């Protein structure tokens with residue numbers, strides 16, 4: 001199988017502290033959830049994949065190239081936990097601005113708006129949007145340039161259940177169109193929404209596989225119990 005992302009022995013040290021310690025993982029197409037408690041290293045791993053994290057050792061390969069390669073820049077969409085859109089501009093103005101910065105054809109603005117279902121809010125000022133609409137506006141920016149890999153750091157934090165459900169539908173819609181989606185979350189009840197999971201703890205991968213495989217391996221009825229059982233087995 002051709003993986004979209006592979007890490008071998010990935011080691012990251014931040015402020016003298018080992019955050020990722022020899023991480024081996026493989027991520028294929030579809031929607032992959034990166035789950036684990038706060039502080040376990042999810043954002044650091046995502047940063048390493050996107051190529052903005054200094055790594056102390058090991059290899060990260062994305063779409064066949066070393067992470068951080070110039071050729072990958074346009075092929076990866078990245079949404080951090082901080083909002084990446086300007087509050088005082090409309091949704092469309094934000095998208096036109098970023099399209100110009102990225103050198104994307106202006107036609108992609110409409111396509112991105114449509115993908116995140118914000119066409120009706122194109123002329124709304126971002127500062128007056130709801131949290132979920134603002135998240136979708138950030139996502140639309142990441143979709144400019146039609147990335148092959150979309151990396152989303154806790155995109156559903158603080159959203160109500162309906163908005164979370166809508167966002168997950170959107171992720172699967174993008175995956176159906178061939179985009180590989182990697183989403184981090186510390187909310188275990190989002191696990192069942194993913195095609196595949198990477199469960200992390202303390203800078204290491206506890207388990208990877210489909211939710212069903214992970215439940216079966218741990219002999220539990222849900223992924224949260226599987227996580228706790230795997231933590232117990234490893235400590």
Ligand SMILES: Nc1ncnc2c1ncn2[C@@H]1O[C@H](COP(=O)(O)OP(=O)(O)OP(=O)(O)O)[C@@H](O)[C@H]1O
Pocket residue numbers: 014015019036037038039040041042043044045186
């Ligand atoms: N800028 C930084 N400098 C030094 N250490 C950092 C920095 N950012 C994070 N860390 C440390 O790295 C570890 C992993 O942090 P990271 O943000 O990757 O975790 P996370 O799993 O994404 O957490 P959360 O779910 O809370 O976002 C933590 O112990 C954190 O204190």
